[in-house]
Amino acid sequence: MSHGDGGKKVAVGVGPTRVSTIRRVVSLWYFVVVVASLGILSPLPFVHAALRLRRAYLLLYVVLYGAWAYGLIYLLAPVDPESEPETVPAVLWFFGTIGLIAVSCVHLAVLRKKILYPPRTVWVESGMHCGLFSIDIAGFGQVGRSSDIFVQVRRMLFGLLANAFEASGIGWDVCLKRDTGDGMIVVVPPHFPKFRLLLPLLSQLAAELAKYNVVTDPALRIRVRVAIHAGEVTLDEYGVTGRPKVLLARLLDSRVLRDALAEAPEACPVVVLVSDRFHEDVQDQGGPGLDTMSYRQVLVREKETEVLAWLHVPTPVIRGLP
Structure with a gap:
């Protein structure tokens, strides 16, 4: 329950709204972008979620996931262009990518649900x-x-x-x-x-x-x-x-x-x-x-x-x- 206008208005949640199948399918682009880009573009869905939910704190996750993605790119960039790729950075990149995709997809699933099913209110x-x-x-x-x-x-x-x-x-x-x-x-x-x-x-x-x-x-x-x-x-x-x-x-x-x-x-x-x-x-x-x-x-x-x-x-x- 929330109060507003000096306590003269009260909103009470009455449960989730109904969402069309088309909207649910279209909203899956969050996960498509993350998986198809191997996590490199994972910050983009968080930018969209921050705008839709009007939550500025979500921009912090844009920075965090962006830094994670940049770190993975850095691991693959050889110090000497003529040298052979090292095994250790490649392994770190592989598991880092899997982790980035998994964590960001779980996080985006929560945000997607909040966007699709916002609590309706009766004033x-x-x-x-x-x-x-x-x-x-x-x-x-x-x-x-x-x-x-x-x-x-x-x-x-x-x-x-x-x-x-x-x-x-x-x-x-x-x-x-x-x-x-x-x-x-x-x-x-x-x-x-x-x-x-x-x-x-x-x-x-x-x-x-x-x-x-x-x-x-x-x-x-x-x-x-x-x-x-x-x-x-x-x-x-x-x-x-x-x-x-x-x-x-x-x-x-x-x-x-x-x-x-x-x-x-x-x-x-x-x-x-x-x-x-x-x-x-x-x-x-x-x-x-x-x-x-x-x-x-x-x-x-x-x-x-x-x-x-x-x-x-x-x-x-x-x-x-x-």
Whole structure:
């Protein structure tokens, strides 16, 4: 993740681009030049790579490989034109040439891959309307939990959360994420439909957590509160801020959501509170299999905030247990 423009823009890599067969074949000229010239012209592909990747430091390799090639030429140049070529310089030239070709080709293979498959980026800027997802582990700091348990619980939750996002069609790697210690805030880029934050993400997360809780030690069991909202994000050098972020925090910490988790059956490890605006947008947007009727409207009063929201307790469907 990289920041720019004073922290008001964030780019997240989303994987390699597709490259045509023609481009892949044409790019093999790097290796053809090196092999055909017996390494003498090996600096040329590095000049091209430096220009394409806009990396000035690659010009250092132009100098190094150029010096190597010049050294090989020097080995073959006889001191006395009338004398017979010596065996030792010829052997050194042979192995030096093999080494130059091998090393430069391996190096060029790495640079060629960077040129052909540059990481694409999705920009999230201040003012973009993004989905906001916040999750918190209930009772994370309870007495009796060691630091090792904290690590195991966090690792398990974040792994299951990543799988749930991917299963819902939201690339985990393209989301902006902020660790909160006992949970996480996830900012979803605006090109993903909002309903994917609900379906099948929530049911997938609930099912996987329920399955995990059945087979794990009681001290490692996980129950979570989730808040979901959407709005125009504001980015600064510390991350995400603005009114949507504040409302998300109020929903997550609300007494309504805490009571809902306490009253939910032990087999239900997830309770969700969705903002009224998000719920309305998703109803208008629709989505295959989306059931907004399973959400109950509640009133949230937290600090200076008094808003309507929608409470949902996903019923986990556990598969794969013996």
